[in-house]
Amino acid sequence: MVIGRITLKDVAREAGVHTSTASRALNPQTQSVVNPETVARVLEVAQRLGYRPHPLARGLRTNQTMTVGMVIPDVENPLFGPIIAGVEHRLGTDGYSLLIANTDPRDDSSLTVIDALAERRVDGMIIASASRVDEHIRRLHDQGLPVVQVNRMSNEVEVPAIVGDDHAGIGLVMEHLVELGHRRIGHVAGPGTFSTGLGRREAFLEWAGKLGVHEAPIEEAESFRMMPGYRVTRRLIERNPDLTAIVAANDLLALGAYQAVSEAGFTIGQGISVTGYNDVPFMQFVQPPMTAVRVPYRKMGVEAASVLLEMIADSETVRPGAVWLTPTLSVRESTARPRS
Amino acid sequence: MVIGRITLKDVAREAGVHTSTASRALNPQTQSVVNPETVARVLEVAQRLGYRPHPLARGLRTNQTMTVGMVIPDVENPLFGPIIAGVEHRLGTDGYSLLIANTDPRDDSSLTVIDALAERRVDGMIIASASRVDEHIRRLHDQGLPVVQVNRMSNEVEVPAIVGDDHAGIGLVMEHLVELGHRRIGHVAGPGTFSTGLGRREAFLEWAGKLGVHEAPIEEAESFRMMPGYRVTRRLIERNPDLTAIVAANDLLALGAYQAVSEAGFTIGQGISVTGYNDVPFMQFVQPPMTAVRVPYRKMGVEAASVLLEMIADSETVRPGAVWLTPTLSVRESTARPRS
DNA sequence: CGGGGCCTTGCAATCGATTGTAGTCGCCAG
DNA sequence: CTGGCGACTACAATCGATTGCAAGGCCCCG
Incomplete structure (x- = not known):
């Protein structure tokens, strides 16, 4: 050496x-x-x-690795870049390093991946891949390992979660659309197995009621990808031909909606408005530029790392069950007044 | 615990x-x-x-951490997602874990970041942030640490590099344009301090000569971002009003070119063709959909990890100085026959 | 019947740090 | 002159594994 x-x-x-x-x-x-x-x-x-x-010698004695593990459901999703950047930055200032593990969404590798990280004796773990019922997270928590969830959360209320405020985000979109004059709005929901899918769906219903939206049909996509968004939007339009706007649960679903709306003979923005969620890079360049909820992902990463570091430093302190980060709305040309 | x-x-x-x-x-x-x-x-x-x-106890004795460090110039760049995924996947099959470090492109944090990784006693390092002259890489190599470069390479020929074949990639673009009838093509080059910037520039000149391109002006952007691409393309068009196509050294520069070309009163594709490089996600959705060279980034990550694992296993074997991965061309609507 | 060699297993050092406990030294008070 | 206290510092155990070397048992052969 x-x-x-x-x-x-x-x-x-x-x-x-x-x-x-x-x-x-x-x-x-x-x-x-x-x-x-x-x-x-x-x-x-x-x-x-x-x-x-020598970090190993020290770690062996002190039983600390100064290392934090992070589980990402799909590194290729541009959503996670800023979160990772935030986490890494925050950890670095405290001398911690970040161990990355990617769960291939295809096979369920999350078990082995999480175990591999745990066996490395990381001092804590950040989970970006939580399902609503997630036995892996519970298990880690039961083992006494500091864990925080980020972006999505499971039902394990004991485990802190740093997530976007979906209720507020959907509210921004709905108020924007209602203000433009829309009263018949459909929702392309994400999978109900994830807190983001379910939360945005519930928020959609609640805001629809509160804002006096007459018609608020929902169709659930099987995953947060483009083709399911396309298929579900087709169905939504067929069954509800009078819709003037579609609120998608994320950007990829919205891109699928773009295609379905075009094929149905409408102009996006003019005929039917479409909104995305997350506002990943380049959404301002798609045609038409997409109105989307922007979530402060980098900040989310920083917060998650901060909470985790606190837990590592002092495992007794009571921590917040969940932190909701306030989103903003990027208004672009995929939304406009409804066709008359 | x-x-x-x-x-x-x-x-x-x-x-x-x-x-x-x-x-x-x-x-x-x-x-x-x-x-x-x-x-x-x-x-x-x-x-x-x-x-x-216990990995620490074992590592202390055997002097191995079963850990590999990876230095990323900018985690938020969607380019690196697939590379990370590939690396992580390959390492995982051999029981290695991946330690990620992000160099903020703003400050020069690469020194401390690389040192932090080295102090963790990683068994090897993958550098995605190489400059053409890069003393950090040399230093690591001199210390006897297995290192490979990915995506970009420095002048350190002793350190293996897994990169895209820029000569072939630019060739694909140039042949495509010449076939369409273009003979006056400009190049928006990336910074000459990176192998990708310089390599694509040289390849551009070579192919221009070989393919009989009459006019082949070049302007260099200060960084691989959109605004520099915009500024440089403006200059390019002003100085060479007869250009019918612009080859950009990456996608963001091309998006900048989009804007400059539009402002100059041309229609992209019809008036002036524009090409990107890398084909990051969503380039098929920008307006117009971008013709771009696609680099097999995931494979690049896998290859880099493979080479590194070989070096770790047997530090004596002679390794290839560089591996060039063959790109493909995604032809879309930003390229068409030149205006007459 | 004794010794050499093989197969298997135990002993103890080692990796490089941290930390509880014991010891040394100087100084002051009784 | 001696006991005791305070301020430092040294000793040695410990974390949990790996590994060179020695020792034990057994078989076989001379």
């Missing part, structure tokens, strides 16, 4: 003290019990030799 | 052997020196108790 690595023993010998003394001198916690002059000498030697503590 | 964790000592006691024997029985390498019956007994006990070796 790296030749001539400097160990604590080297520092101790060079400074003329025992390794235990050198250790205490180097550790801010225990520095106070060591003679200040000795501390200075050890520090100087450590600096001069370029001493770096 | 987790209560009652099972250690090797527990397994040994339960199986009635010494820990060293248990260790050997559990390790496929050394299993052969242990009595088959003993092996079976130890295996059974380990299985029954749910024994999991």
Whole structure:
């Protein structure tokens, strides 16, 4: 490996003290019990030799890896980039590193992936892949491992979750559409197995009632992808030909809706308005530019990491069950006044 | 932490052997020196108790972390999702985990980020952030750490690199344009400090000569982002009003070009053709759908991980200096016959 | 019947740090 | 002169595995 690595023993010998003394001198916690002059000498030697503590040796003794695991349902989804960036940034300032694991959505690899991370003895875990009922999360929590959920949440109320405020987000969209004059609005829902799918669906219904929307049919897509969005929107339009707007539960579903709406002979924006959710990169460049709810994903990552670090530092403190981050609305050309 | 964790000592006691024997029985390498019956007994006990070796203890002794570090210049760039996915997938099959570090492109944090990873004693490193002259990569290599570059490469020929074949990619675009009838083609180049910027630029010139392109002006953008692409394309069009096509060095530059071309009063595709490079997600939905070179990024990640694992397993074998992955062309509506 | 060699297993050192406990030294009071 | 206290520092155990070496048992052959 790296030749001539400097160990604590080297520092101790060079400074003329025992390794235990050198250790205490180097550790801010225990520095106070060591003679200040000795501390200075050890520090100087450590600096001069370029001493770096061996993380494995330290971790073995202290039972900490200074490592956090993160489980992503699909790294290729641009949604997760900003979350990862936020998490990584926050962790880095506290000296923690981020171990990434990707669950292939095709097979259910989440079990092995989570176990692999747990076996690495990470100090905590951030789960971006929660299902509403998620035994993996419960198991981790039962084992006493600090865990937080991000983006989506399970029913495990004991595990903190940092998520977007779907009720507020759908509210932004619905108020926008109602303000434009829409009263017959359909919802392309995401899978009810995820909190985002279910939450946006419930919010849709609630806002529809509150805002006096006459007609508010819902069709549920089997996944948050484009083709299901296409199929479901077709069905929605066939069954409810008078709809003037479609609220999709995410951007990809909305892109599917774009296609279905076009094929049905409507102009998006003019004939039927369509909205997305998440506002992933490039939604301003699709045709027409998509009106979508924007969720502060980077901030979400930062928050999740912060909460996790708190839990790691002090596992007793009572933590918030959930934090809802307030979204904003990016209004673009896929929404307009309804056709008369 | 987790209560009652099972250690090797527990397994040994339960199986009635010494820990060293248990260790050997559990390790496929050394299993052969242990009595088959003993092996079976130890295996059974380990299985029954749910024994999991402690990675830190093992790593401390064997000087391996079974961990690989990856340095990403910008996690939010959708380009890197597939690369990460590929790397993670390949590493996982060999029991390695992936430590992610993001270099904020704003400050030069690459030094500290790389050092942080190195101090964690990763068994190898994958660098996606190489500059053409990159002292960090050299330093790692000099320290004897297995390193591979991905996507971009530095001038360090000793360090393997898995990159897209830019010469072939630009060739695809140029042949496509020339076939359509274009003879006056401009290039929006990326920064010459990156191998991708320089390589595509040189390839552009070479193919222009080879294919008989009359006019082949180049302007270099300061970064691979949209606004620089916009500014540079404006300049390109002003100085060369007869251009009928623009080859951009990546998709974002091409989107900038879209805007500049529109503002100059041309229709993209009809008036001036524009091509992108990378074909990140959603390029098929921009207006007009973008013709772009598609690079097999997931495969790139898999290859990089494979090469790195080989280097880790056997640091002596001679490795390829560089592997060029063949791109394909996604032909869409941003390219068409030139205006007459 | 004794010794050499093979197969198997145990002993103990080791990786590099942290930390509880014991010991040393100087100084002051009795 | 001695006991005791305070301030430091050294010793050694420990975390959980791996591994070189030695030792034990057994068989076989001379």
